[in-house]
Amino acid sequence: MTQVYRLLVAAMVAGICGGAEPLRADERLGHDEARIAVQNGEIRPLGEILAAIRERLPSEVVAVELKRDHGRLIYELKTVDAAGRRHEFHVDAASATISTNGEDD
Numbered sequence: 451m452t453q454v455y456r457l458l459v460a461a462m463v464a465g466i467c468g469g470a471e472p473l474r475a476d477e478r479l480g481h482d483e484a485r486i487a488v489q490n491g492e493i494r495p496l497g498e499i500l501a502a503i504r505e506r507l508p509s510e511v512v513a514v515e516l517k518r519d520h521g522r523l524i525y526e527l528k529t530v531d532a533a534g535r536r537h538e539f540h541v542d543a544a545s546a547t548i549s550t551n552g553e554d555d
Contacts, residue, residue, distance in 0.1 A: 479516045479523070487516075493523050493543035502546040509537055516543060 479487070487493045494502075496514060509531035517526055523543040530536055540549045 477518055479518065484516050487523060487543070494546065496525060499525055499541055499543065499546050503541060503548055506548060507539065509535075 484493075488495050493516075496516075500511065507527070507529060509529035511527050511529050513528040515526045517524055519540065525541045525543050527539045527541060528536060529539065537550070541547065542549075
């Protein structure tokens with residue numbers, strides 16, 4: 451689990467680091483914006499989200515991005531299942547509600 455956690459942290463940092471430009475719809479948040487959103491109680495920290503949904507995901511999380519999607523903040527999780535298939539899930543960053551965004555082969 452510690453290796454998975456390290457991978458998730460590295461993926462999150464790589465995925466959300468960016469400039470502090472104003473956000474548009476469907477744009478990923480930079481590290482500072484994500485930290486402020488957590489501090490302001492707008493979203494839950496990634497660790498809490500993963501703990502809340504871990505049992506509901508059919509595969510292992512390999513990448514995470516925090517995005518604004520039509521005014522909502524979402525964690526975009528990319529996963530790989532035991533057969534090597536990739537999946538993408540959108541998780542509401544405030545409520546931890548999961549929605550499937552599709553599957554890549």
